[in-house]
Amino acid sequence: QVQLVESGGGLVQTGGSLRLSCAASGIIVSISAMDWYRQAPGKQRELVARMSTGGSTNYADSVKGRFTISRDNAKNTLYLQMDSLKPEDTAIYYCRWITYWGRGTQVTVSS
Secondary structure (H helix, E strand, O other), X not given: OOXXXXXXXXXXXXXXXXXEXXXXXXXXXXXXXXXXXXXXXXXXXXXXXXXXOOOOEEEOOOOOOOEEEEXXXXXXXXXXXXXXXXXXXXXXXXXXXXXXXXXXXXXXXXX
C-alpha cells in the first residue's frame, strides 16, 4: 500500500526558509519520479518541482533559484527546500507519485 506523508510546513516571515519532507512507504523513492505541487486558496493546484527517476529536476518559473527538490534514499524521503519565501508561496504543499497524493502540509508566509 502506497502512503505519502508530508511534514515541515508552518508559518514563516518573508525571506525565511522551510524544508518540507515527504516520507514514502510502499514505493522506492530512489527509483521513482516524484513531484511537489501546491494549491493556494481559490487557485488550481500547480506543479512546483519534479524529480525524475534519474535524479534530474525541473521547477516552476516562480520558484526557480529559490526552491530545491531532493531525496534521501536511505530514508525513502523526498524533500523540498524553500528559501527566500514570499507571501505568494502561501499554499498547501503536496507530494505526488503517479496518482498517489499525500494529505499536504500548510505553508504560510507572512509579509
